[in-house]
Amino acid sequence: MTGTQIDRAAPVAGAGAAPLLRTEKLTMRFGGLTALNDVSIAVPAGEIRAIIGPNGAGKSTFFNCVTGVLQPSAGRILFADEDIAGLPPNLISRKAIARSYQITNILPGATVLENVRIAAQSRHHNWSMLRHHRAYRDVIDKSHAVLASVGLDGEADELAVNLSHGAQRNLEIAIALATEPKLLCLDEPTAGMSVAETHASVELIRRIAANLTILIVEHDMEVVMGLAQTITVLHYGEVLAEGTPAQIQANPRVQEVYLKT
Ligand SMILES: Nc1ncnc2c1ncn2[C@@H]1O[C@H](COP(=O)(O)OP(=O)(O)OP(=O)(O)O)[C@@H](O)[C@H]1O
Ligand SMILES: [Mg+2]
Structure with a gap:
């Protein structure tokens, strides 16, 4: 070297x-x-x-x-x-440790909220929590908060594919942030x-x-x-x-x- x-x-x-x-x-x-x-x-x-x-x-x-x-x-x-x-x-x-990719890496057919929710859930890696209503609500609330932090909460119910390119890149950041x-x-x-x-x-x-x-x-x-x-x-x-x-x-x-x- x-x-x-x-x-x-x-x-x-x-x-x-x-x-x-x-x-x-x-x-x-x-x-x-x-x-x-x-x-x-x-x-x-x-x-x-x-x-x-x-x-x-x-x-x-x-x-x-x-x-x-x-x-x-x-x-x-x-x-x-x-x-x-x-x-x-x-x-x-x-x-x-989280990352975003050089090529956008979102689930285009899922909603903006779903994209973030899946990532937020992976943080807890306890699938039984899905049966627990309150834990599920916590994940949803957290997902909304993460979306708000990147300015995308207004688009929560939109399909990811319908976002502009810039918004998709920000969604990727939200997905990364959801893993804390x-x-x-x-x-x-x-x-x-x-x-x-x-x-x-x-x-x-x-x-x-x-x-x-x-x-x-x-x-x-x-x-x-x-x-x-x-x-x-x-x-x-x-x-x-x-x-x-x-x-x-x-x-x-x-x-x-x-x-x-
Ligand atoms: N999976 C792989 N298999 C074989 N070669 C690879 C692989 N990934 C990267 N390379 C090679 O390693 C070198 C570094 O690639 P890398 O993608 O890290 O560059 P980069 O700095 O990110 O470039 P860019 O600015 O174009 O994105 C390149 O020569 C590339 O072709
Ligand atoms: Mg590169």
Whole structure:
């Protein structure tokens, strides 16, 4: 690993907090392709951390390892000091890690409320509760509250397929929030959104970040620079740089491989 190339961030808000998520030499190989190579990062609790980099840099692969979709080839993933590398997605979800996908991942034929209710219920993983009217009401109430937090409660009875693209992406965030995460991983949450939808999404992410640690993969630099406290730049599966938005914007290596237009 080329440690000398990494620009470490100056202290930022939240940097004093213990890391909620830490990877140590996280490596993911697909046959002969090394999609992640010795990636070691530490994300303090409460931070919004952006992961940026060119197409194919390994950003989604990083999320897939952290959320159990992929089993890493090597390295450790410590969440609140517990190694979760290789655990299946359902167990990782119970550890309070949630994500949204690069491609929208909702149940289009179900209502908006149903989409969130299913996620809220999975948190309790006790199916007998469905027979208990009060427990069921609690889940419904919670689902409405989560929908309200993303501005979708007015659409609760609408079929998800009928929502605008922007509203569907926000529904995905609601589904993730319904599992009561401590860490939320958002993969290109504003992809395909209009300018107005993007601005609304940034506001939404900022609002929910008050009680969460957020990892965000995003190509829209305005979104990244406006939201992130710290940015990690991946390039060919390695950490090329890490720092505040200002440090990353001023970094010649980052400009060369990514920010240059
Ligand atoms: N399941 C897989 N099997 C084989 N190769 C994969 C798999 N997933 C990702 N890759 C490869 O690993 C590399 C990193 O892919 P990844 O999807 O993580 O990139 P990314 O940074 O998210 O890119 P983008 O900005 O385009 O979304 C790419 O070369 C990709 O083709
Ligand atoms: Mg990706």
